[in-house]
Amino acid sequence: xxxxxxxxxxxxxxxxxxxxxxxxxxxxxxxxxxxxxxxxxxxxxxxxxxxxxxxxxxxxxxxxxxxxxxxxxxxxxxxxxxxxxxxxxxxxxxxxxxxxxxxxxxxxxxxxxxxxxxxxxxxxxxxxxxxxxxxxxxxxxxxxxxxxxxxxxxxxxxxxxxxxxxxxxxxxxxxxxxxxxxxxxxxxxxxxxxxxxxxxxxxxxxxxxxxxxxxxxxxxxxxxxxxxxxxxxxxxxxxxxxxxxxxxxxxxxxxxxxxxxxxxxxxxxxxxxxxxxxxxxxxxxxxxxx
Numbered sequence: 001x002x003x004x005x006x007x008x009x010x011x012x013x014x015x016x017x018x019x020x021x022x023x024x025x026x027x028x029x030x031x032x033x034x035x036x037x038x039x040x041x042x043x044x045x046x047x048x049x050x051x052x053x054x055x056x057x058x059x060x061x062x063x064x065x066x067x068x069x070x071x072x073x074x075x076x077x078x079x080x081x082x083x084x085x086x087x088x089x090x091x092x093x094x095x096x097x098x099x100x101x102x103x104x105x106x107x108x109x110x111x112x113x114x115x116x117x118x119x120x121x122x123x124x125x126x127x128x129x130x131x132x133x134x135x136x137x138x139x140x141x142x143x144x145x146x147x148x149x150x151x152x153x154x155x156x157x158x159x160x161x162x163x164x165x166x167x168x169x170x171x172x173x174x175x176x177x178x179x180x181x182x183x184x185x186x187x188x189x190x191x192x193x194x195x196x197x198x199x200x201x202x203x204x205x206x207x208x209x210x211x212x213x214x215x216x217x218x219x220x221x222x223x224x225x226x227x228x229x230x231x232x233x234x235x236x237x238x239x240x241x242x243x244x245x246x247x248x249x250x251x252x253x254x255x256x257x258x259x260x261x262x263x264x265x266x267x268x269x270x271x272x273x274x275x276x277x278x279x280x281x282x283x284x285x286x287x288x289x290x
Contacts, residue, residue, distance in 0.1 A: 006034065006035050006208050006211075008036065008204070008208070009040040009070045010039050010072055011040050011065055011070035011073035012040075012045070013046075013061055013073060013075060014237070015234050016099060016234045016252055017074055017097060018074070019219075019223060019233055020216045021037065021216065022230070023222055024215050024219040025037055034211060040069055043236075045060060046060045046061070051158065057087065062083050065199060066088055068089065071203065071204060072094075072199060072212075073199055074198050076195075077093075077194065077195055078268055078272055079128060079129055079130065079197075080093045081268060081269060081278065091199050091202060094199075094259070095259050095260055096198070096259075098216055098220050099196065100195060101175060101253075102175070102191045102251040102252065103131050103135070103138075103172050103192055104173060104174075104188045105118070105172050106177075106182075106186045106187065106188055107171075107187065107189055108163065108185065108186050109169045109170070114142075114190075115142035115189060118148075118149075118189060120147050121170060122168065123149065124152070124159045125153055125171070126152075126153060126159070128277070133277070134192045134194055136275065137192060153168065157238075159171040159172070159177075163186070170189060174252075175251050176235050176238050176242050177237075177238070179247050182248070191251070195258075198257065216257060217256040228245060231247045232244040234252075
């Protein structure tokens with residue numbers, strides 16, 4: 001009788017960030033590592049749950065982790081800190097995720113060409129997510145904090161639809177919506193690459209976490225060897241508006257996970273505290289796996 005595999009349940013994020021997990025499941029890399037890795041919900045579940053602008057802790061992945069129906073999820077680095085502070089369930093930031101992605105401020109407005117043109121212009125983001133944090137970082141030095149204007153915009157597909165409709169002059173999105181925007185005549189005002197944090201349950205042992213990340217790193221190698229074999233998973237969010245071969249490789253790349261260290265954490269946490277983006281009340285030093 002074969003040995004029972006350890007079940008690891010992943011709450012879904014945007015497929016551009018989840019791609020190494022998707023490939024690891026698809027190519028049976030987790031299974032070969034002795035793990036039964038499953039998504040605890042579908043992307044349709046996530047889209048239906050998160051399409052209204054909820055408080056962040058009511059979004060699908062945060063809710064699933066907090067109630068114990070998921071063992072892990074990935075989110076931007078700053079949000080991983082925020083969610084662990086706000087959540088009821090203990091957890092750790094085990095690693096910086098394998099997806100290195102861009103958030104880009106895009107527009108169809110020809111009067112908006114460089115970051116300085118966005119002074120006092122609302123930029124639509126999903127609040128307290130990667131689009132929000134990176135937009136602040138992209139614009140603060142060019143405009144000064146008082147001229148950075150943030151508007152609540154929901155999921156990336158909704159932000160892009162609202163840009164096309166004229167509701168917003170500028171929005172911040174990640175792939176596949178950067179490639180789609182460029183295909184449809186928009187242009188980029190600013191872009192920034194960033195990593196995310198892998199939030200994990202403390203129920204997983206060191207050995208199980210290592211097996212998981214070793215398998216995820218093997219998935220990264222497969223993606224890097226043939227990106228367009230797997231690009232359809234990312235392009236699917238456009239509902240056919242962007243073909244997989246039209247997804248640009250310039251705005252997302254994949255690398256082996258990096259374990260999160262206290263120095264990296266401290267810099268992110270200090271940046272958040274300076275801007276009032278963290279409640280600063282939790283024992284945050286315990287968030288990092290040593």
